[in-house]
Amino acid sequence: MHALPAPLLAAINHLLGQAAWAREKLAPFAGHSARIKLPPFEAAFLIGEDGCVAAPAIEAELEVSISLPAATPLLALQGKDAVMRSARIEGSAEFAEALGFVIRNLRWDAEEDLSRVVGDIAAHRIVAGTREFAVWQQQAAQNFAENLAEYFTEEQPLIARQEDIAGLSGDIDRLRDDVARLEKRVQRLG
Numbered sequence: 248m249h250a251l252p253a254p255l256l257a258a259i260n261h262l263l264g265q266a267a268w269a270r271e272k273l274a275p276f277a278g279h280s281a282r283i284k285l286p287p288f289e290a291a292f293l294i295g296e297d298g299c300v301a302a303p304a305i306e307a308e309l310e311v312s313i314s315l316p317a318a319t320p321l322l323a324l325q326g327k328d329a330v331m332r333s334a335r336i337e338g339s340a341e342f343a344e345a346l347g348f349v350i351r352n353l354r355w356d357a358e359e360d361l362s363r364v365v366g367d368i369a370a371h372r373i374v375a376g377t378r379e380f381a382v383w384q385q386q387a388a389q390n391f392a393e394n395l396a397e398y399f400t401e402e403q404p405l406i407a408r409q410e411d412i413a414g415l416s417g418d419i420d421r422l423r424d425d426v427a428r429l430e431k432r433v434q435r436l437g
Contacts, residue, residue, distance in 0.1 A: 250302035251283070251290045260299045265356045269349045270298030276342050281311040285319055311338035311346060327351065
């Protein structure tokens with residue numbers, strides 16, 4: 248079993264360094280180890296005394312296994328919640344719950360890191376501008392999807408409208424009931 252690569256360990260510990268609550272949540276599990284499986288990647292890590300992660304000892308017994316589907320990089324585009332829904336966590340319930348909680352709630356404070364390079368005000372403006380741009384991109388993508396849906400339902404009908412489907416479903420139900428009544432009448436006559 249390979250350990251998490253050193254750059255990834257450093258990145259995770261950087262995030263944990265920004266979140267004292269996360270280190271406090273993981274500190275009671277010092278010495279516990281876990282494995283992450285993302286085909287074909289598989290690696291292990293150990294919780295240190297300070298609540299940070301480290302490379303496990305070779306003989307360390309794995310207490311939790313986190314299995315992610317191969318489609319995880321695509322799911323990540325939908326957000327962390329989509330990835331967490333697809334994850335399968337096995338092993339020690341308390342340790343798994345603590346890891347899951349930290350993974351779901353750990354956030355990178357980009358503004359703090361950027362402020363060390365460009366200063367507080369510039370970092371705040373850069374991060375705020377980036378957030379506004381991301382919101383704008385999301386809104387543009389949503390508008391594009393709505394416009395495509397409208398085009399394919401109204402102007403170039405390749406997709407049925409929900410009202411039309413509901414009407415067809417109602418017509419089918421009425422036809423089924425009429426056929427059932429007709430069958431009963433034929434049975435009475437015969």
